[in-house]
Amino acid sequence: MALLQPIVKDKLYIRGFDLIRPIAAFSVVWIHGCETSFWTKRLNGLNEYAVPVFIAISFFLFTGQVLSGRLQHYREMAVARFKRLMIPFFIWTLIYLAIRYAKSMYLHEPFEVPLVSTFLFKGSSYQLWYLPNLFYLFLIFFPFLKVAGQNVRKANLTLMTVIIIALVIIFSNNAGVQEADWFTRHLRLYFVPSLVSASIGMLYYLNYNTIKSKYDGTARVLVPLLAALLFIAQYFQPHLFVSLLFIAVLFAWVLYQVNINSSFIKRLSDNSMGIYLVHGIFLEGIKTGLSVAKHPVSGFLPTVGLIVLVYALSFITSDVMSRNSTLRKYFMGN
Numbered sequence: 001m002a003l004l005q006p007i008v009k010d011k012l013y014i015r016g017f018d019l020i021r022p023i024a025a026f027s028v029v030w031i032h033g034c035e036t037s038f039w040t041k042r043l044n045g046l047n048e049y050a051v052p053v054f055i056a057i058s059f060f061l062f063t064g065q066v067l068s069g070r071l072q073h074y075r076e077m078a079v080a081r082f083k084r085l086m087i088p089f090f091i092w093t094l095i096y097l098a099i100r101y102a103k104s105m106y107l108h109e110p111f112e113v114p115l116v117s118t119f120l121f122k123g124s125s126y127q128l129w130y131l132p133n134l135f136y137l138f139l140i141f142f143p144f145l146k147v148a149g150q151n152v153r154k155a156n157l158t159l160m161t162v163i164i165i166a167l168v169i170i171f172s173n174n175a176g177v178q179e180a181d182w183f184t185r186h187l188r189l190y191f192v193p194s195l196v197s198a199s200i201g202m203l204y205y206l207n208y209n210t211i212k213s214k215y216d217g218t219a220r221v222l223v224p225l226l227a228a229l230l231f232i233a234q235y236f237q238p239h240l241f242v243s244l245l246f247i248a249v250l251f252a253w254v255l256y257q258v259n260i261n262s263s264f265i266k267r268l269s270d271n272s273m274g275i276y277l278v279h280g281i282f283l284e285g286i287k288t289g290l291s292v293a294k295h296p297v298s299g300f301l302p303t304v305g306l307i308v309l310v311y312a313l314s315f316i317t318s319d320v321m322s323r324n325s326t327l328r329k330y331f332m333g334n
Contacts, residue, residue: 012064012208015261016254017057022268024050025275029311032126033283036296037303045238046231051130052197053247054276058134059141059201060251066145067205074142081138088333089123089131092277096125099281103288117182125280129190131333136191137198145202152206159199159206166195170240196244204251215256223252267319274318274332275311282310282317 027047034040065071071080097113104111113124122129148155169192177188204211215223230246286306290296297306322328 014060014255016258018262018266018269019258019260020053020250020254021057021272022265022275024053025268025272026307026311028127028276029279029283029314030307032280033307033310034303036287036298036306037300039300040303040307043235045234048234048238048240048243049231049246049250052193052244053250054130054272055134055137055194055197056201056204056247056251059137059198060205061201062138062141063145063148063202063205066142067149071142077142078139081135083329084333085131085135087330088277089128089135090119091331092125092128093119093123096123096128096280099284100124103284114182117186121183121186127276127280129186130276133190133194137194141198141202148202148206155206156203159203163196163199166192166199167241167244170196193240193244197247200244200248200251204255208255211252212256215252219252220257223249224257227253268315271315271318271322271332274322275314277332278317279310279314282313286310 027050030040030047031044031050034044062071066077071077097118101111103109118124121132123131144155144158148158169188177185180188227246227249230242230249234242234246283306286309287297297303318332322332
């Protein structure tokens with residue numbers, strides 16, 4: 001069957017991704033470091049888009065790799081993604097487990113490791129769930145993408161159906177889900193929202209040329225304005241749906257309007273995954289050290305200072321480690 005419009009076949013380099021990745025990485029650090037101040041916690045809703053936008057970017061690029069033929073076989077894809085995602089996941093899980101164990105021994109706290117949830121889904125630190133989550137999504141959507149290019153209309157309908165079902169589940173989340181077993185909580189709070197983010201990335205790639213042909217002067221004015229309004233709306237209505245809607249609009253601006261060309265921004269972008277993986281060490285290490293020294297972090301300016309410091313240290317660490325090909329491959333996921 002004929003396509004709605006020829007899908008992009010050349011490898012796309014989206015400069016906007018270089019801009020949004022380091023910003024999203026900073027938002028992730030903010031999310032995990034904001035607890036020591038009322039106002040940083042209050043502003044936290046502005047950062048909820050961060051991990052979903054990483055997933056949307058990953059699936060935009062993944063769709064291009066599959067439809068261009070650079071990824072042809074399921075086993076080839078699975079092995080490549082396992083090396084890139086799961087090996088760093090296992091390594092960092094062990095690193096964070098060792099840190100947690102040392103901390104528990106020093107503070108005389110109990111130390112338990114639920115093996116299945118830790119080594120297959122969640123990891124041993126709050127940010128590591130992203131890696132296996134992304135890996136499982138790739139396994140699920142690869143067969144779909146192998147046939148999606150044959151009929152974009154049906155692919156669009158399928159992805160919109162996935163989004164609607166996922167949003168129904170998201171809106172059905174209530175206090176009861178917090179009392180469910182860990183697997184149910186993980187599916188509903190992490191995996192289901194990721195289906196929406198992944199679908200947004202795939203939809204934009206499948207319809208890239210169609211959207212581009214209609215992205216006129218009016219869109220160039222309205223899209224940034226709508227994105228800004230939705231970004232602010234996250235503060236007043238901090239709900240995952242608002243963040244996902246923000247991403248859906250933001251993606252158009254990033255794809256068709258952002259054309260920044262900065263070597264420093266590019267370096268930050270290249271190290272965004274490293275910042276994501278490393279920052280927990282510095283964040284928890286500094287907070288624990290200051291608490292032991294009886295100078296705990298508290299208040300708006302100290303909390304913001306801590307977040308900025310952790311981001312900078314994480315970037316430097318990632319940048320240094322990434323210069324070694326082995327460390328970059330197995331620790332940074334690059």
